[in-house]
Each structure stands twice: as C-alpha cells, then as structure tokens.
Amino acid sequence: MNLSFFILSPAEIEALLLSARVAIFCTLVICIPGVAIAWLLAKKSFIGKSLLDSVVHLPLVLPPVVPGFLLLLLLGSQGLIGKWLQATFGINIAFTWIGAVIASAVMAFPLMVRSARLAINQVDTGLEAAAQSLGAHPLRVFFTITLPLALPGIVTGLILAFSRSLGEFGATITFVGNIEGETRTLPLAIYTYTQVPGGDMAAIRLVILSMIIALGALMISDLLERRAIKHIGRDLREKGSA
C-alpha cells in the first residue's frame, strides 16, 4: 500500500463535500425549531403535549426507511405537498440535495430536541423567577438566562444532529435516491462502492474518512461544552448552595 491510497478521487471528494453541505444545512435548519420544541416540552403543559413528544421522537424508533418513504409520499413530485410545490413554485424537492437535508433533518431532530430539552430542564427555575422579579419579560428571561445556561446541552444536541446527518442512510436513499453529485453522501458512496467489483479500496478510504470526521465532531463537541461550562461557572454544578 503506498501513499497514493490516501488520495481521494473527484467522485469521493464530491461525496465528502456533499455530506458536509447536507450536514451543515441540516444543523442550521433544525437549530431554531429544535430549541423551540425543546422549550415547549420542557416548560409548558398543553393539550397534545405527549402526542407532540411522540411524533418528534418517532424517527428515533422507526426503521429509517419509514420516514424516508413517508417523506416521499408527502414531498415527492406526486406527493401531497410535493405536487402543490411543483405546480405553484415549480420546485421539486425529491431527488435533490435539499431533499437529503430534509431527510436527515427529520432523522436528527429528536436527538437535538432531547438534548436541548434536558438542558433547558436543568436550568434553575429560581434564576428565571429572579430575572422576572427584576422586571424582565418572560421572553427576555428566555434569551438572557435560560438560553445561555442551557447552551452546553444545546451545542451537544447540534453536534449530535450534525453527526447523525453525516451518517444518515436509510431515509435519504429512500426519499432522494443515490444520485452521484446530487444526493450521494458519504454513507451512500460507501454503500455504492461495496456493491461494485473493485470498489473495496475506495470504500475503505471513505470509511477511514468517516471515522476521522466523527472523532473530530466528538472532540469539538467536548471542547465547546467545556468552554461553555467554564463560562457559566461552576455554580451550575453546585445548584442550591448560596
């Protein structure tokens, strides 16, 4: 084995860049709704709360193929919303990289919500009450107290979502197929290489690459979390002691 083994082919680079693009957009897309739903589930009681909770978590327990197929039924060119989008705006989501973003967003959403919800739950409600007693509107309290204190958990959720998106396979291939340069992300490329004769070397290269990216994401997550905790101060860990 010589060094040229590590040089990626244009198709492999394309898969890598596409994966990165899909994962970044997926993380951006679920960021705000994820925090909003997490806040709703953590702080509010309303009719249909457990239903919302279940629906959000569904992709976590279903075989990924199921959400993928449902997305196809909904957003495919013959789907309920897809048909309307096509007719009104001329937009077709299925079999595009945007569809891949949506597929991985649906799959990563529960991870984001779980992590953010836990973090928001752990913020001392006494601090929020104190902020309100100082004249802050509940919305301001959320942005100045709750959100900054929950940030480590939210960041963890975002990194988890990013990683989940990088690894997304089942929903993506069902919803948007495996089109080179459009929807063939790293996992799909690896799968494709394992299916063609002589593709093993390329598959191994991408496997190693995936592992490096995953490790990197975990290390960045750890670093960010530690910095956030340092910023908040050790009080977070000593709740209740004055």
Next chain:
Amino acid sequence: MLDFNLQRTQGNFALNIKSTLDTPVVGLFGPSGAGKSTLLGMIAGLVKPHSGHLILDGETLFDSQRGIDIPLHQRRIGVVFQDSRLFPHLNIRDNLNYGFNLLATKDRRFSFVQIVELLEIGHLLLQKPHQISGGEKQRVSLGRALLTSPRLLLLDEPLASLDVRLKHQILPFLRRVKDEINIPMVYVSHAIDEILYLTSQIVMIEQGKLLAQGHFHQIIHQDNLQNMAYSLGLENVISATIASHDKVYASTLLTQGKQAIVIPQIAAEAGTQITISIPASSVALSLSHLDNVTIQNQLQGFVTEIKQVGYRVLVMVDIGESRITAEVTTKALEMLNIAVGSSVYCLLKAQAIRAHGFIAS
C-alpha cells in the same frame, strides 16, 4: 402600604392571611413551615393565590374576583432570596445591571455608583458569582434588587444560609439600607433576633394563620403567643433605659423602674430606650441577696403566681414596673419554701441577657 387577604391550599396546608402593612419595615416571623415563604411568594407574584386580593399603594396587583393578576415582572417588587440567585454566567456588574438596564431613566431612584458604594461591592464588579463568598453574594443580590427601584422589597430569609460570623457582617448593611434608602421592606425570618435588629414591627404567623401583628413588645405578652415565646426563650421581654456605660468592664447599665440591670456593653447612647430579654430558664431565684456570687443582677421582688406548665414550674415575680418569669424545679421550690407573696431575688446573669436590635459582640 400593602393590604392583602390571601388564601391558598396546598395538600394539607391551608394558608389564609389578611393584613395591612403600613410601617416602613415589617418582620414576618414564624416557625419553619408556617407559610412565610408562600405568603411572600404570593405578594411577589411567584406563587398564585387561590383567592383573595393584594393591593400595593392603591394599585390592585391581585384580585381573584375581578380576575386581576399582574405578572411578576410588572409588579416592581424586589425580592432577595435565601440562595441569592445570582446569574452564574454574568459577572457581578452585569448581574447588578440586569434589572437596572430595563428601567426607564426617569424611574431610577438610585445610581449604580450609589448602590455599589452603599453595599461596598465595588471591588467585586468583574468577578463571577462563583468566585465570591456567600455574604458578598447576598450583598450583590440586595444591590441588584435595589437598583430596580422597587416599590416594595421582600427579603426571604436572606441570611439563613450564612454562618453566624457572616450574618453579623451582613446585618449592618441591611440596617444601612433600611436607614438610608426609603423603600418599604418585608423581612422574613425564623430568627427573631435578626428581625428585631431591623424592626420591632412584627407579623407573626403559624400554620398559615396570622397569630399576631404589631410592636414586638406589645404582642409578645399575648396569651396566644405564650407557647411561641417559650420556645424562643422570650418569656421575659422588658423595656429598659440605658443609664450609663462602664468602659472598663465593657458593660452597660440599664434602669428599669427602680431596678438596675447590667448587661454586656452595647453601642447606644445613654437615655436610649431598649428592649431586653432573658429566657425563664436562665433566671434563678434566691431568698436573700447573695454576696459571694458572680451574678451581678439581683432584682428583688414578690412572687405573684406559681404555675405548672407541663413539667415546668414557672414562678412569676413582680419586680416593680415589670414582671419576671423564672423556671425552677419543684424540688427547689419546696426546699426554699417559696410561695405566692414570698420576697425573692431574681438572679440574672448579664451574659444571658439579650439586647434586641444590637449585635452581640
């Protein structure tokens, strides 16, 4: 002026208190679980009453019948919590500014510098809450609430989680706030000494009910407070006047009617009227004046009543203008042959006498 009539039921605990608070500083006193914090929470808007009304300076903040419930952030009532609740991610300056910055300039009664200097927290401004001591946290918490120029300041056991030494450091700051800043305060505590250091206007509650309200000296002798007075060692609460100070022996001489009482030195001018107390269990009786004894206070009087309360025998002695209760054993009573009408000397150890409103040095 705060006028309220509030009810709330929680499990087996029912709170139902009606009162009007019209003195600048009121001490809300009661044993743990009496409902002090719940009442304070309802005034602040942290806890929702089930029924009743709450009116502050003519503005209705809560009225269950009229459907009024002004939210917490619009009440302009400052709260200092037992656990200080400083925002851990903000430094002390930003903590202090949190409410201050939300306030229109015309509504600001104090400047930032004024409060920082009053509470001596200038050196802490760039620190984070976890870097400062418990006592400093409470001063910052107090400053943060004061900077919002509240119409009413509620202090919920602000010293309860501090040790004695720190308490004694913070109490003068609270007094300073009371004296220099004209904001009505409700001070909640289960430590009567803390309350009496700040005010003698007391609201006493027990098991969710108002027990008594008024000047401490006047209500403490009420019949329904006798059990509480006993548990607090407040059977003997006496008004006295400072006659002179003895700097050599670090003591203060008081006069009470024609009696003289010596107590450890306190910082107040001669002529000042003060309130002192001594637990009945710290009062001994003697049939004659004792010469070879360290006890300096020997007050002559006549036994007016002897009563058995549970296992305790209480002897009431009229010492002229007031009455002293001594707790003795039945055996001692029989040995000395003490009966109603006997002439006795009440022996009060100077160190056992508490002067209310002063920090013991």
